[in-house]
Amino acid sequence: MSGTFVGMPAFPKAAHEAVGNQTLRGNLRHATHTIRAKRAKAVAEVSDWAALREAGKRIKDHTLRHLDRYLEQLEESVTAAGGTVHWAADAEEANRIVAQLVKETGESEVVKVKSMATQEIGLNEALEAEGIRAYETDLAELIVQLGKDRPSHILVPAIHRNRGEIRDIFEREMSEWGRPAPEGLTDTPAELAEAARLHLREKFLRAKVGISGANFMVAETGTLVVVESEGNGRMCLTLPETLISVVGIEKIVPTWRDLEVFLQTLPRSSTAERMNPYTSMWTGTTDGDGPQTFHLVLLDNGRTDTLADEVGRQALRCIRCSACLNVCPVYERAGGHAYGSVYPGPIGAILSPQLRGTASEIDASLPYASSLCGACYEVCPVAIDIPEVLVHLRERVVEGGQVVREGNKVVLQPAKGHAAERTAMRAARWAFTHPGALRTGQRLASRTRRLHPRTLPGPGRAWSDSRDLPAVPAEPFRDWWQRTNGGKGGAK
Amino acid sequence: MSSRERVLGRVRRALADVPKDDTPYEQVVPRDYLREHGERSVEETVNLLAENLADYRALVHRTTTDELPYLIMRLLAERGPQYVLVPPWLPPEWMSAADPTRVHDRAVSTPHELDKVDSVVTGCAVAIAETGTIVLDGSPDQGRRRITLVPDHHICVVRVPEQVVSSVPQALERLDPARPLTWISGPSATSDIELDRVEGVHGPRTLEVVLVSDQPSADVNS
Numbered sequence: 001m002s003g004t005f006v007g008m009p010a011f012p013k014a015a016h017e018a019v020g021n022q023t024l025r026g027n028l029r030h031a032t033h034t035i036r037a038k039r040a041k042a043v044a045e046v047s048d049w050a051a052l053r054e055a056g057k058r059i060k061d062h063t064l065r066h067l068d069r070y071l072e073q074l075e076e077s078v079t080a081a082g083g084t085v086h087w088a089a090d091a092e093e094a095n096r097i098v099a100q101l102v103k104e105t106g107e108s109e110v111v112k113v114k115s116m117a118t119q120e121i122g123l124n125e126a127l128e129a130e131g132i133r134a135y136e137t138d139l140a141e142l143i144v145q146l147g148k149d150r151p152s153h154i155l156v157p158a159i160h161r162n163r164g165e166i167r168d169i170f171e172r173e174m175s176e177w178g179r180p181a182p183e184g185l186t187d188t189p190a191e192l193a194e195a196a197r198l199h200l201r202e203k204f205l206r207a208k209v210g211i212s213g214a215n216f217m218v219a220e221t222g223t224l225v226v227v228e229s230e231g232n233g234r235m236c237l238t239l240p241e242t243l244i245s246v247v248g249i250e251k252i253v254p255t256w257r258d259l260e261v262f263l264q265t266l267p268r269s270s271t272a273e274r275m276n277p278y279t280s281m282w283t284g285t286t287d288g289d290g291p292q293t294f295h296l297v298l299l300d301n302g303r304t305d306t307l308a309d310e311v312g313r314q315a316l317r318c319i320r321c322s323a324c325l326n327v328c329p330v331y332e333r334a335g336g337h338a339y340g341s342v343y344p345g346p347i348g349a350i351l352s353p354q355l356r357g358t359a360s361e362i363d364a365s366l367p368y369a370s371s372l373c374g375a376c377y378e379v380c381p382v383a384i385d386i387p388e389v390l391v392h393l394r395e396r397v398v399e400g401g402q403v404v405r406e407g408n409k410v411v412l413q414p415a416k417g418h419a420a421e422r423t424a425m426r427a428a429r430w431a432f433t434h435p436g437a438l439r440t441g442q443r444l445a446s447r448t449r450r451l452h453p454r455t456l457p458g459p460g461r462a463w464s465d466s467r468d469l470p471a472v473p474a475e476p477f478r479d480w481w482q483r484t485n486g487g488k489g490g491a492k
Numbered sequence: 493m494s495s496r497e498r499v500l501g502r503v504r505r506a507l508a509d510v511p512k513d514d515t516p517y518e519q520v521v522p523r524d525y526l527r528e529h530g531e532r533s534v535e536e537t538v539n540l541l542a543e544n545l546a547d548y549r550a551l552v553h554r555t556t557t558d559e560l561p562y563l564i565m566r567l568l569a570e571r572g573p574q575y576v577l578v579p580p581w582l583p584p585e586w587m588s589a590a591d592p593t594r595v596h597d598r599a600v601s602t603p604h605e606l607d608k609v610d611s612v613v614t615g616c617a618v619a620i621a622e623t624g625t626i627v628l629d630g631s632p633d634q635g636r637r638r639i640t641l642v643p644d645h646h647i648c649v650v651r652v653p654e655q656v657v658s659s660v661p662q663a664l665e666r667l668d669p670a671r672p673l674t675w676i677s678g679p680s681a682t683s684d685i686e687l688d689r690v691e692g693v694h695g696p697r698t699l700e701v702v703l704v705s706d707q708p709s710a711d712v713n714s
Contacts, residue, residue: 058520156684197693201607238636259664263660281675286671
C-alpha cells in the first residue's frame, strides 16, 4: 500500500531534503521541461484559448454559487438514470460507504481507475483494513502502489521515478501482486507499458467491482465523464458488474454543453494533447452494456469549508490538469512529496490547507511554498489566481481569524512561529506614527553604520543567511532633502 | 440529520455572504469562443481528420462504399486474426469479402471470451476533425463498449463526410448523453513514464480508421 502523509514535516524541511536528491531533481527537470514546451504548443493551436479559459472560469464560479441546487439536480438525474447516490461529509464516511458497498457484492478485490478523490480519502488503506484488496490500474499509480511509494504529481503520480527505477520496481514487485514482469524486461517505455498490460489484464478480466472518480458530472443529464489515456479507465468502467464512483461535490457542471469548454482545455493543459486517447461518458446504467449497478458517492471532505472562504473558494474551480505543477519553479526543485499531500505543487499549496485546515505544521507551511512568480496563474485553464490565494492563506496563518471547519465557524489563533515578525511589524508601526522617534532612530542608525553586523542576530539570523542586510546611508533621506531643498540647492 | 442534509446545509451556510443572483444561466457564461477553428471546405475538414488521426498513430485508410468490403478483407488478412468480432447490426456487406470466422457479440460473452478475439470491426457515431477523435455511442453498428476495448485491433469505419464534424462543440451537439459514449483519439497510450507519450497500454494497440465515401476521393491512398 502506498504510504500516508501523516506526520509530514513542514515544507521547508521536506523540500530541503528533496533538493539534495540529484536523481529526483534530474527526473523532475526532464519531465516538467518536456511537458512545458508541448503544452505551450497545444494551447497555441487554439486561437480562442482566452475565451475558453474565461468561459471555464464562469461556468465553475456559477456552479459553486448555486452548488446546492446543482447537487440536488444531479442527484435527481443520476437516480432517474438508474444510479444510486450517496452523500459523504468526510473521508471516513466515504470510505465506510464504499467498503459497505463492496462487501454487499461479496467480492474481496476491486480494480481502480486513477482518482484524486479516492487518494485524498485514503480509500485503499481503508479497504485493506476491511479485507478488500484494491488494485490500482493506471500505469503511474501501479508504479506507486508496487513501489510502496507516495504519489508526487496529480497527473503522473510516479513522475519522480525514471524508466530505470520503474523497471526495477516491476521486476521486484509484480510477482507479489500477480503476474510477474516478463523475463529480461528492459527500461524502454514501450516494454514497461507492455509489462503493465500483461500484469493487469487478468485483473481486469475477472474484476466484478470497479471504483473510479470522475472529471465532470453533468447536473442536467446525470452524465459522468472520465478522461484518460491508457484504457484502464475504460476497463474499470465497463467490464465489472458494479461501479462505484467517488467524486468531489465541486466536479459538477450545469449542462451537457459545458463539456465543450473543458474537453478542449483539459487535455491540452494536462498531457498537452489535442485530445486524450480515451474519454468515457456514462449516464446511470445501460441495459446489456457495462455495469448494471452504479453508485455515486458525493464527497465533501473540506470542500464546503473551502467554499465558505471568499478568496479561497476559487480553488474549487480546479479541474486537476496539473499544468501549474509543470511550470512551477518550486515544484520542479522540491518535488511532489515535500507538499505532504496528494495535491502537490501550487494548487496543492492552496487546496490542502483549505481542505485540511492549517492546524498541522505541514499545512501551515504550504502557503509559503511559493515564490509568488505567478506562472501557475498564467497557465491555469480556469484562471485560479493561485498567488492571490497563497497570500490570503499566509495572512490567515499569521493573523488567525474566523474560518469554517467541518461546517462550523471557528476562530484560529495566530501562528506562534511568527512572533518575531509580528513584533517587528508592531515596532515599525509605532515608529512610523511617531516622526520624532523615527528621525532620531534614523540618525542614530546612520552614525553607527560602521558598527552594524553583516547578519542579524537571534531569530533574524535565518533571514539574513541568504540575504545581504541593506546598507544604511551616511545621511537619512529626510535630512538630505531638507538640507538641499529637495535637491534643488545644488549641494550634494 | 442525514449526510445529505448536512452537506447541503454546509453549502448553503458557506454561500450566505454571496449576494443573491438569479441571472439565467445562458447569460452567465460568455460563449464567445469559436464553434470551430478556421474555415475549411468539407473536403479539407475530412483531410484534417485524417491528418490528426494519423498524428496520434491511428492508421488511416480511404475508400469508397463499393471497395469497402475488399479493404476490410485486406486489413484483416494482413493481420491474420483467428476471430473477428462484429456488433449485432454491422452492415452485412462490409464483411462480405472477409474470410475469418465472424463472432457476433452476444450479451453473454464474458471478458475472458472477448480476450480471445483478435480484431473488431465497427462503425461510429461521429468523428471530430480538429482533434482526430472518433466517438462511439453504442448504436447497433458499434456494439457494447467492451467489444472495442478488449481486442487488440480495432477497425472503425467512418462515413465521410456525413459523420465528420470540425470541432468538439459540434460533436457534443450531435451526441445523446443518455447513451454510453466512448471518445477515441488514437490507440491506447500513456504519458506516465517521464511525461512522454508512448502508444500501447490496455486498449487496442492498433486502431485503423477507414474513411468511406460514396464518391472516389481525389487522393485515395489505399
